[in-house]
Amino acid sequence: MSDLLERLRGRGWRMTAQRRVVAEVLDGEHVHLTADEVHTRAVAKLPEISRATVYNTLGELVSLGEVLEVATDKRAKRYDPNAHRPHHHLVCAQCGAIRDVHPDGNPLADLPDSERFGFTVSDVEVTYRGICPTCAVAA
Amino acid sequence: MSDLLERLRGRGWRMTAQRRVVAEVLDGEHVHLTADEVHTRAVAKLPEISRATVYNTLGELVSLGEVLEVATDKRAKRYDPNAHRPHHHLVCAQCGAIRDVHPDGNPLADLPDSERFGFTVSDVEVTYRGICPTCAVAA
């Protein structure tokens, strides 16, 4: 995701220590962190970073299409840096664990014109829910 | 939905003016109201009903499977009395208008075993997003 920093600089982003740190936190393994979790991890690298800046930066990354907001959790929004490979989510109803999934077929194609009511449909979000192996054993 | 009141009484629900009013608000045309919107409409019929009771009652209706919680909105949960006919939702990204839709196919079947990661998958929520005719004209 160091490409990310390049791309953003190209778009006129002023580069600050805070923004670099937020980008670092989102980089690497596929995560689905809440804003608060991002803040906690960012503080570990840059103790004085504020919550407001984390929210600001996440909001900008979302506007720029570099990060997705996902609402799998009925509590806080989660931020998904895997924005360039379309995918959906599988969520454990018990513990909240989230996995990226890639279903067969295209759900957009499954919505016939007669069910579009004149909308211009541009996007579809699919959330599978179930019980993960860990929680199944515990039950 | 007066059947609903019968069904609930049969399940040992104590019938109160407050619960009757909440059921009335959800009855009729297919709506997707937030808890606060339900409260506002309930107050019109029974001025002294409290927010807490609306939340309690909605929670009970959800537990009983008579109402669905939908997360189309990234802000407040919405309550869907159309719980007995499986369907999904089409949401206007601009104005938030929600329509029930019935896509072809079964999204659950589109999730291959190799993409289930050992989860017992029981449910899928599909949200289509786009621009409604009204907002398209206004643009």
Next chain:
DNA sequence: GTCGCACATTAGACACCATCCAAATCAGGG
């Protein structure tokens, strides 16, 4: 019809998530 009590309702406090704000700071072009 009355009584009693388990269940239901209430107001308001509280918790959590997110946004807003005005003042201080800073990145980076000139």
Next chain:
DNA sequence: CCCTGATTTGGATGGTGTCTAATGTGCGAC
């Protein structure tokens, strides 16, 4: 190196939802 507009900051504010202790009530038992 300076200047200026963009960025950051702590704290206030707002929206959504839960909890609690006090009060009220539906409805089965009699």
